[in-house]
Amino acid sequence: MTDARQYGELATQLILEARRSTQTDTLLKYNDGLVRSLIREQRDLERAAESLMTENTAPPPALLIIQTAINRNKRCLLAYHSHRVDRLRDMYWAVGGALPHILTNQDIRSKLSPHEVDYLRSYNSSVMEFRAEFSHELDITAGITHPPKDLHVMVRVVRDCGVIQTELGSIDFKKGQRFMVRRADIEHLIVQGYLEEV
Secondary structure, rough: OOOOOOOOOOHHHHHHHHHHHHHHOOOOOOOOHHHHHHHHHHHHHHHHHHHHHHHHOOOOOOHHHHHHHHHHHHHHHHHHHHHHHHHHHHHHHOOOOOHHHHHHHHHHHHOOOOHHHHHHHHHHHHHHHHHHHHOOOOOOOOOOOOOOEEEEEEEEEEHHHHHHHOOOOEEEEOOOOEEEHHHHHHHHHHHHOOOOOO
């Protein structure tokens, strides 16, 4: 570790980046270099703490400073990653639980680390498993601003979305067509912008 930099300076940079992301309401690119540098600093601090503990019989005051820096770095790393996970979950639900809308958008995809992409895929599969348990009674990806009035709804296809499996069978939704379908089967397509109520 260089003498020109103080303990915790890298962690402060991470927290400032998370704060900037919150203030601008955007997801900034994952700062892999800074995270790796902070982890290296953690290892250096842990080695320094171990050497101080073995040299003396009584722990020196420097050990308290090093332990405080280690704990602060850990908290900052956790806060940075927690902030990013929260932003990813918000983005996921903003598009109605449609993972392809996030992962195929190159602007968003370029800002994610490989671990975040894996997290989104795992989160999506967990949501789909949970949703499958309630598919006949409730659509958890539907908006809750106001409850639906009818079980069936007339929709017009705004964008092609392919063949969708419904309770009554499969329907091939092609642009410009109209269908009377069960709301629970297609609510997520309305939220995602593929279908529009007529």
